[in-house]
Amino acid sequence: MDPSGHVVSNAVAPPATGLTPSQLRSAYQLTGTASGGRTVAIVDAYGYPNLARDLATYRSQFGLPACTTSNGCLSVVNETGGTKLPRFNLGWAQEQSLDVDAVSAACPDCRIVVLEANSASFTDLGTAVQTAATLPGVSAISNSYGGSDAADSTYGKYYSFPGIAVTASAGDNGYKGASYPASSSYVTAVGGTSLVPAANVRGWSETVWSGTGSGCSSLNAALPAASADGTGCAGRAMNDVAAASDPNNGGLAVYYPTSSSASSWGQFGGTSEASPIIASVYALSGNTGSAATGTYANSIPYGHASSLFDVASGSNGNCTPAQWCNARAGWDGPTGLGTPDGVSGF
Numbered sequence: 001m002d003p004s005g006h007v008v009s010n011a012v013a014p015p016a017t018g019l020t021p022s023q024l025r026s027a028y029q030l031t032g033t034a035s036g037g038r039t040v041a042i043v044d045a046y047g048y049p050n051l052a053r054d055l056a057t058y059r060s061q062f063g064l065p066a067c068t069t070s071n072g073c074l075s076v077v078n079e080t081g082g083t084k085l086p087r088f089n090l091g092w093a094q095e096q097s098l099d100v101d102a103v104s105a106a107c108p109d110c111r112i113v114v115l116e117a118n119s120a121s122f123t124d125l126g127t128a129v130q131t132a133a134t135l136p137g138v139s140a141i142s143n144s145y146g147g148s149d150a151a152d153s154t155y156g157k158y159y160s161f162p163g164i165a166v167t168a169s170a171g172d173n174g175y176k177g178a179s180y181p182a183s184s185s186y187v188t189a190v191g192g193t194s195l196v197p198a199a200n201v202r203g204w205s206e207t208v209w210s211g212t213g214s215g216c217s218s219l220n221a222a223l224p225a226a227s228a229d230g231t232g233c234a235g236r237a238m239n240d241v242a243a244a245s246d247p248n249n250g251g252l253a254v255y256y257p258t259s260s261s262a263s264s265w266g267q268f269g270g271t272s273e274a275s276p277i278i279a280s281v282y283a284l285s286g287n288t289g290s291a292a293t294g295t296y297a298n299s300i301p302y303g304h305a306s307s308l309f310d311v312a313s314g315s316n317g318n319c320t321p322a323q324w325c326n327a328r329a330g331w332d333g334p335t336g337l338g339t340p341d342g343v344s345g346f
Contacts, residue, residue, distance in 0.1 A: 011265045014061060018253025018267040019195070019244060021062045021105035024277070027195055027204040027244070028309075029342040030106060030284065038283040039111040041132035041141040042099040042276065045120040046089035051076055051096060054263050055112075058101050058255040064108045072111070074100075079117040079128040081135070086118050088260045097256035098268045099144055099276045105252065106280035111137060120145065122180075126158025133161045139288050140165040140297075142279035143181055144272035150180035151219040160186040163291030165282035165298075165346075169271035170239050171213025175317030175325040175333070178217035182238050185220045188298040189238040190278045191334050192245025192271045193311055206339060207327070208314025209246040212271055214238050214324055214333030225302035229331035232321040241301050241345075242311060242335035243274035278340070285343035300346055301337050305330070307345035308338035 014020070025031045052069055059067060067073035078085055096114060103112055113135055115128040125145065132141045141161070146169055152160075159166050159181050168182040170191045182189040192212035198205035216233035223236065231237035244250030247269030254268045282288050282297060289295040301308060312327050316334045319325035324333040331337055340346070 014253035014265045015267045019250055020253055021064060021108065024105045028281070028340040030340070033284045033343055035107050035110045035283045037109060037111055038139040038286065039113055039135070039137040040103045040107065040276070040279050040283050041135065041138045042096065042103065042112065042114045043117065043125055043128045043132060043141060043143050044092055044096045044099065044114065045117045045125060046092040047085045047087055047116055048093035048096045048257065049088060049260065050257060050263060051100065051114060054097055054255050054257065055100050055104065059104055064104055067104065067112060074112050076114045076116065079115060079124055079131060081131045086116050090257065090259065093257045095144055095272055098252065098254050098272055099142060101254045102252055102273055102276040103280050106277045107284050110280060110283050113138065122147070122150070122155055126155060129158050129166065133164055138164060140167065140279035140282040142276040143168040144275045145169065146171050146179040146182055148180065149178040149183050149217050149219055152184050152186065155180065156184060156186055159184045162289050162294045162296050165279060165288040167275045167279045169275040172211045172270040173213065174211055175214055175319050178215035178236065178238055179213055182213070183215070183217035183220055183236050185223060185236050186296055188278060189240050189336070190271060190274045191239035191242035191336055192274050193242050193250065193335060193339060194246035195244040195250030206309065206311050208311060208316055208334040210316050212242070212245055212316050212334050214316060216324060223298060225299035226331070229302070230323065231331060232323055238333060239336040240298050241278055241308065241337055242339050243277040245269050245271045245274045281340045281343055282346050285346040287346055304345045305337045307341055309341045310338040311335040
């Protein structure tokens with residue numbers, strides 16, 4: 001495993017332990033669902049010259065329909081929507097491979113637009129989110145990055161898009177308190193689980209992934225929709241929902257770059273896996289809030305909690321109050337209200 005939590009195999013075939021598209025859709029009751037060609041935007045930093053080539057390898061391996069620039073399914077632009085792409089960065093290119101493969105797995109008919117920011121600063125990444133929100137057909141925007149807690153009064157303009165589902169990863173270092181942009185009142189904060197096959201009706205079992213982030217922001221406002229869920233946080237409580245993130249138990253099989261020219265199969269996890277999964281489920285549901293009424297997509301699961309898989313066991317650290325880092329029935333910090341059980345929770 002590399003320092004980013006990626007299980008590296010340097011293999012010519014997907015690792016046998018890596019979660020496949022059919023397994024992911026089975027686990028979250030997404031089999032047979034379709035988006036009608038809605039677009040999921042992926043925001044990351046820096047360039048990845050072989051993204052289209054590697055995505056084609058991934059989708060061909062698992063029998064998914066082609067998603068290419070020539071057929072209009074895939075587009076890759078810079079943070080302002082232009083065609084001059086930033087320089088290559090291996091770590092961020094690996095992040096992009098995980099993101100586009102996760103969208104492909106969860107929503108094979110979704111269109112994908114990747115926005116490559118000039119740097120990993122909030123300003124550049126935020127500019128890319130703003131651009132994504134203006135692109136035709138974008139129904140969800142996934143952000144698989146985060147930093148220290150920050151205020152919406154400073155950065156919220158980058159993430160405030162009622163009518164578009166904006167998702168953000170909670171972090172991968174266990175309970176450390178709130179992190180931004182997951183702590184924004186405008187986004188859906190996505191925590192992580194360990195997902196394993198099980199001899200039950202669902203066929204799968206989930207617990208808290210010990211690495212997922214969670215926390216309580218003192219800088220941003222609480223979600224009105226969460227007022228009855230006992231978060232114990234006077235401000236913005238993380239998280240809202242969750243999905244597979246454990247690199248070893250639920251980590252996705254990914255075709256990823258090992259250099260600027262070479263690529264290989266490996267198994268990737270982290271809440272960087274969960275954010276694009278949840279963005280894809282929003283795209284599948286078609287229910288992403290309303291710009292006309294100012295309704296944010298992060299409020300939607302709170303009205304449909306019974307349509308999610310509640311994750312009620314596991315922990316990501318030590319905290320007070322206990323629900324910020326320990327699973328329980330109903331809302332808890334690590335997994336929010338739970339994980340997708342089809343699209344009706346979104």
